[in-house]
Amino acid sequence: MKQFIIGVAMLVPVAGFSYSFDKDVPADIQKQITDDMGFVTTITSEKASNLHKEIFGAVSGTVYKNFFEKRVYEIGLNSCGNANAVACVIPMWYPNKMWLTQNYIKFSHPQIARLMIVFHEARHTEDDFGNWPHATCPRPFLDANGKDMCSIWTGARLEGEPACDSTPKGSYGSSMIMLKNISKFCANCNEKVRMDAGIYADDQFGRITSERARKQIREDLYN
Template identity: 60%
Template sequence: MKSKTQSFIAALTIVLVAGVYALPSYAVNFDKNVPANIQKQMVEDLDFINQIQGNGQTPFHKSIYGNVDGATYKKFFETHIEAVGMNSCGGGAAVACVIPFLNPNKMWLTKNFVEFSHPQVARVMIVYHEARHSESEHGNWGHDTCPTPFLDENGKDMASIWTGAKLAGQPACDSTEKGSYGSSTIMLKNISKFCANCSDKVKMDADMYAIDQLGRIDQPKVKAAMLADFNATAK
């Protein structure tokens, strides 16, 4: 049995900083144990998101982030995450985490973030998922325990798109669109739909990972509301 503390850490997974890696639009503090190539990659990923230009957004996106716009995403990140480091938090299946009692504004990366290769927009998804966990005023948006069994529409075990780890019984689901899985799903779906300067590949990747992450929403009414939101445009 995991303790409540272990489960909470497992539910909030990423990493933080000591040096400063800078590109024109970002300066990110990294702990010395974050590999140099990962530091460079993350800053490039953040610079990519900063350049997004959108031509609309859904109501849920508007309420969480604002407009689909690089400046909006940049402000969200910079007001949530102060540093990035390496940690073995969340057990062997975790990709990243926030550990609120150490520093709610520090993101910790695990070896799974470093060792697995995924598209740029998927890496951005992880970063903004963890940024949402920094919100102490909302209890850091702790996750639900996924049901057991936890099966997809084809009757197969639900598994992490990042590591392939099975999700049944793990703190890896959300019951609200406002949590880390819900908000990052909404972000990616809006990028796929409204990004005016993204390539077709980026929009396709964003849609694919958004659809996968939607599977982490364990309340049918919330999932239905999100699907309806994806077909709406906020004024």
């Protein structure tokens, strides 16, 4: 008779949060995302754009914490199938688990940029919406200056890659809207946080390829 062995990941709970880490997630990665999530819970604001209200609700640390915890139950370590990957969700394995790679702490990016990544991935857990799949970036894919569009994280060219969105409510669109709202409306963020949020939001706006979606975002946040 064949024996079937089912591996059970040992989980490490996180104080103050409802998600847990697999035990193989290195301590430095655990600390970094715990610090990042701790920061996002402190955000306050009295304003929010209409698209932000539709996706998240208020610009609020409590709202962001609840949004994340309703979608991500566990965090593991995985290569995510790409040397440039930072994080991923693998719905066929476990739709409510987010996987981080070593790149989460390897690249030198501001805290708000890492939060952009994890909230992007949280959107991919929503199986009611087909996990919000990426759109394929066009060929060629050029910026306003005629230069190749590249990842702000890795520098990799994006043309022809499944690394864009055709809706403001997808993974790139929603995280971009979150950061742009923080940039414009966060009441207790310092100038650097707001500046970084604006830089990364504007970069992600470049990945929205549908003109209709771009128009919605411009009217919501850029006018």
